[in-house]
Amino acid sequence: MNSEFINGRGAQHNSQNRFLQHSSEVLDDFLNYCEAENEKSDNNKTSYLEIYPKTILNKVNSPDIGFNYSMNPYQGCEHGCIYCYARNTHEYWGYSAGLDFERKILYKANAAALLEQKLRSKSWIPERIMFSGNTDCYQPIEQKLNITREMLKVLLKLKHPVGMITKNALVLRDLDILKEMASLNLVNVSISITSLSEQTRRTLEPRTASIKKRLFTVEKLAKNGIPVNVMMAPIIPAINNHEILPLVKKVSELGASSVGYTIVRLNGAVGEIFTKWVQKTYPDRANKILNQIKDCHGGTLNDSRFGTRMRGEGKFVEQVAMQFKLAKKLYLKNKNLPKLDYTLFDKQQTNQMKLF
Numbered sequence: 001m002n003s004e005f006i007n008g009r010g011a012q013h014n015s016q017n018r019f020l021q022h023s024s025e026v027l028d029d030f031l032n033y034c035e036a037e038n039e040k041s042d043n044n045k046t047s048y049l050e051i052y053p054k055t056i057l058n059k060v061n062s063p064d065i066g067f068n069y070s071m072n073p074y075q076g077c078e079h080g081c082i083y084c085y086a087r088n089t090h091e092y093w094g095y096s097a098g099l100d101f102e103r104k105i106l107y108k109a110n111a112a113a114l115l116e117q118k119l120r121s122k123s124w125i126p127e128r129i130m131f132s133g134n135t136d137c138y139q140p141i142e143q144k145l146n147i148t149r150e151m152l153k154v155l156l157k158l159k160h161p162v163g164m165i166t167k168n169a170l171v172l173r174d175l176d177i178l179k180e181m182a183s184l185n186l187v188n189v190s191i192s193i194t195s196l197s198e199q200t201r202r203t204l205e206p207r208t209a210s211i212k213k214r215l216f217t218v219e220k221l222a223k224n225g226i227p228v229n230v231m232m233a234p235i236i237p238a239i240n241n242h243e244i245l246p247l248v249k250k251v252s253e254l255g256a257s258s259v260g261y262t263i264v265r266l267n268g269a270v271g272e273i274f275t276k277w278v279q280k281t282y283p284d285r286a287n288k289i290l291n292q293i294k295d296c297h298g299g300t301l302n303d304s305r306f307g308t309r310m311r312g313e314g315k316f317v318e319q320v321a322m323q324f325k326l327a328k329k330l331y332l333k334n335k336n337l338p339k340l341d342y343t344l345f346d347k348q349q350t351n352q353m354k355l356f
Contacts (some may be wrong), residue, residue, distance in 0.1 A: 008044070008207060009206060010204070015098040047103065048105050053108050053111075054114075058072070058134075060133065064306045064307050070130045070132070071111070071131060073137055075105070075134075079139055079168075082277050083264050091269065116154045119347055120347045124347065129160070142168075152177045156186070158349065160345050161187065161345075163188055166189070166190075167205060169217045175226075184341060187340070188229060191228060193247065195211065196211055196246060196247055204239070215251070218230060218251055227257050230247075230259045231259070231260050232248075236264045237288075237316055244323040244327055245323060252331035256332075263296050263320065274301075275301075278290065296312035
């Protein structure tokens with residue numbers, strides 16, 4: 001990595017927002033002035049902005065996702081994962097999918113109230129809901145705001161099932177709620193672990209929990225009776241594809257009930273952001289990485305077709321699939337996540353029979 005690398009961030013620039021007519025760029029004259037004046041051209045700080053949505057549940061129509069609704073208490077994500085498909089959504093807010101996605105975090109303080117209102121509505125019937133279908137519900141600011149915790153309280157109160165996915169060990173803060181929900185088959189948790197290498201983690205996911213903490217989180221959740229799935233997502237050629245068997249072996253020993261994976265796809269602005277990042281981070285193998293990603297998606301960095309977009313096609317993809325099949329056979333034989341129980345949902349918080 002060169003000396004100009006922006007430490008603590010995934011993206012190394014702000015890409016152009018496709019919805020905005022005008023763009024801006026930092027010129028060398030300005031940078032030279034800052035250097036001469038011993039000033040920083042960019043303070044690289046994160047800002048937090050409250051927004052006021054009218055709903056918290058997002059209907060998911062994609063047939064290859066596996067859940068019906070997602071809910072995201074935050075827009076943008078300070079974790080800064082360079083490959084994140086959700087970066088593109090920041091453009092709808094008028095920001096860049098690059099550095100803005102990591103440094104301008106929008107939060108929904110009224111999320112719990114909106115969730116309870118929706119679940120108590122006459123028309124609602126229990127369906128599959130996923131926490132963090134877009135951005136991580138346990139990103140750093142959650143430690144202060146507690147929005148996710150308040151939403152979990154609503155789900156427990158009404159006995160509504162939920163799935164969760166996170167890269168942050170902060171999920172253990174809510175162990176008390178999760179244990180009670182798990183005892184009723186109301187929750188499962190997916191921990192995203194892309195690599196066992198801390199160096200790779202810091203490079204790909206600069207502000208996420210360390211690998212050591214994530215492995216501890218898997219073990220702690222499992223020991224407390226909370227079903228754990230591990231997502232090795234995404235698999236990136238020439239970066240982490242060699243770690244499939246050792247990673248599955250490790251998490252199975254720690255109590256994970258299942259594993260899953262996706263092949264990296266660089267949709268929308270993420271293609272440009274990732275390309276500039278990989279050329280800056282891995283200059284010796286950037287072309288190899290990009291070309292192998294293209295081989296997975298018919299010659300492009302992204303394939304948006306349902307069913308193939310997250311699995312890819314080609315020889316590399318076949319090799320990955322075979323490795324996961326072997327890993328599951330060796331380390332997770334006869335193990336699966338238990339099904340969530342949708343029969344306990346009680347929007348009125350009573351088990352008494354209705355007279356009318």
